[in-house]
Amino acid sequence: MTAARLLFKTHRFEALAVLAAAALLAVAAMYVTSRLNGVGVETDCFRQRFSSGPSEASEACSASVQVFGTINGDEAGKVMAGMAVLPFIGGLLIGVPLVGREIEQRTATLAWSLQSSRRRWLLKRAVIGGVSLATVLAVPAAAAELLEPARQPWLDPATTAFRDYGLRGPLTVFRGLAAFAIGLLAGAVIGRVLPALIIGAVGAVLLVQVVLAAQWTYLPPAEMLPVSETERAGRDGLQVGSGDEPEFRDRAGNTVTWEEIVARAPYPEYDEELGDADPRFYAWFESEFERYELFIPGEKLGIVAVREAAGLSLFSAVLVGLSAVVVSRRRPY
Amino acid sequence: MPGAAELGADVALEAIGLTKRYQRRIWALKGIDLQVRTGSVTALVGPNAAGKSTLIKTWLGFERPTGGDVRVLGIDPRRDRQAALARLGYVPQTPSLYRDLTVADHLELAADLRPGFDGAAAAHRLEQLAIPLDSRAGDLSGGQQAQVHLALALGTRARVLLLDEPLASLDPLARREFLHVLIDAVRSDGVTALLSSHVITDIEQACDRLVVLGVGRKLYDGSVVEALAEHRVGPVEAGDAAHRLASVATFAEADGRLSTLYRSVDGATADGTRPASLEEIVMGYLVSGRSAVVSAEAA
Secondary structure, X not given: OHHHHHHHHHOHHHHXXXXXHHHHHXXXXXXXXXXXXXXXXXXXXXXXXXXXXXOOOOHHHHHHHHHHHHHHHHHHHHHHHHHHHHHHHHHHHHHHHHHHHHHHOOXXXXXXXXXXXXXXXXXXXXXXXXXXXXXXXXXXXXXXXXXXXXXXXXXXXXXXXXXXXXXXXXXXXXXXXXXXXXXXXXXXXXXXXXHXXXXXXXXXXXXXXXXXXXXXXXXXXXXXXXXXHHHHOOOOEEEOOOOOOOEEEEOOOOEEOHHHHHHHOOOOOEEOOOOEEOHHHHHHHHHHEEEEEEEEEHHHHHHHHHHHHHHHHHHHHHHHHHHHHHHHHOOOO | OOOOOOOOOOEEEEEEEEEXXXXXXXXXXXXXXXXXXXXXXXXXXXXXXXXXXXXXXHHHOOOOOOEEEEEEOOEOOOOOHHHHHOOEEEEOOOOOOOOOOEHHHHHHHHHHHOOOOOHXXXXXXXXXXXXOOOOEHHHOOHHHHHHHHHHHHHHOOOOEEEEEOOOOOOOHHHHHHHHHHHHHHHHHHOOEEEEEEOOHHHHHHHOOEEEEEEOOEEEEEEEHHHHHHHEEEEOHHHOOOOOOEEEEEEEEOOOOOEEEEEEEOOOOOOOOXXXXXXXXXXXXXXXXXXXXXXXXXXX
């Protein structure tokens, strides 16, 4: 308790800043959730609007869907944008000064002359800092988890799990801990807070890129799913690839190429006079065929989340270990 | 528990052929051989960049030697830094307290970091010096911060204290108070202390041994009493032909007059010479060290 109290006292500004940002986002998420739920749009309104378009939906439906859409786009969008950066900023703000400031302000000289094991000193701080960060991040992560179903009430949350899946729930906490570990190492190596924050931010961006690039190596196998189902019919998935190589199937389930579809069509694909796509072609296409793309079904989020969390945990543990090596070998100034 | 090497050992700190080089070309220490006896209070004197701090930090494991060895009560800090540090108390040159923590917080921190830390004794020592325990470290004067560092170092109950120029930024009264606390603790607890300093007049009263370090080399090593008895100062031509009064170095006095420091064998004296002060002894050896470097570079 003494160590935690003194650690908080010496890092209270960044701790309070992260706490305030997390509290603000959590309150904002809950507020926006209640606002979205309060609009009270009937599920049929969404279906009607999505299937027929705005012109066909009833006036009452259109009005409520529009209000819902504004709150969803403006307010919920901002909360989710905040959730995208909070784990990284929070992790770096807490992680960098834990060692970086001690070296910069030369207080490490005192601490390392009193504590005979520098590794123990570091691990104690890393555990206190990491647990505190995880606890603080868990609150807005849980609030964002409640917000997400409210943003898409026409979808089944169990099967639409991949929507913003990294911006809510436990994964945000693991992302925050990875950023924390990056900050810890940057602070230990550089020994100055501001440069370490900058380097740490670059490291966090690289981490995101690496996670995105490596995702396909640890994700479960993708499946060809009908786009209409994944998008609007209560099912979604994590799209694999860019969607540039779709597959088309007829009502009998036979795979056909686009060229074959164009050849079979009673209407031309493009209306030469209109100078645009012929709407009759696409109406016919939608009645006869289904577009399939590679998705990981939403039901498999659990596997994806566990694997990503495990990867981020391993990454964080390696970085904390490297920090311990750096701390045990470097000068305290 | 003391290690086997340390049982019965009367050498608290040891440097054997110690060299330290920075950036591959800047020599901080060149072949230092030094033994600090247990229970002694040794003054480590030298100008800036003499290598005093580097030497102390090598014992602490903060600096790695380029060559040679160091020992703390027989323990090599490179091999077992934890064991070496557990026997050391340290007062750094620059106050390194946490500005936002109170003095009491520092005592709690030390108790958390160092098993066996005697917080009550440290608090008592600070109260005697009228340093409020509820003051923020950042609000304390330089002298008070140095006293807090000393109280923390003494509270560790370490057998060896390393004090890296703690007097440098203190006013004369604070210096005297600091040394008084140090000497009192050393005498009552029987610890060994190594005190590096620029301020030669103060250490004369506090230390029983003098080590002069210059240009990374050990220039003089002996007891303060012997140093005062063995050295005389006089005009340049006062040395005797029998070499019983050997010239150490010639240096300029504050008034510009040249004087020579002589090392006297068997208490030999010569007309025109007088007993050297500790400051003159240090000055003489520092000049001799610099001259040796100039000669070596010229050769």
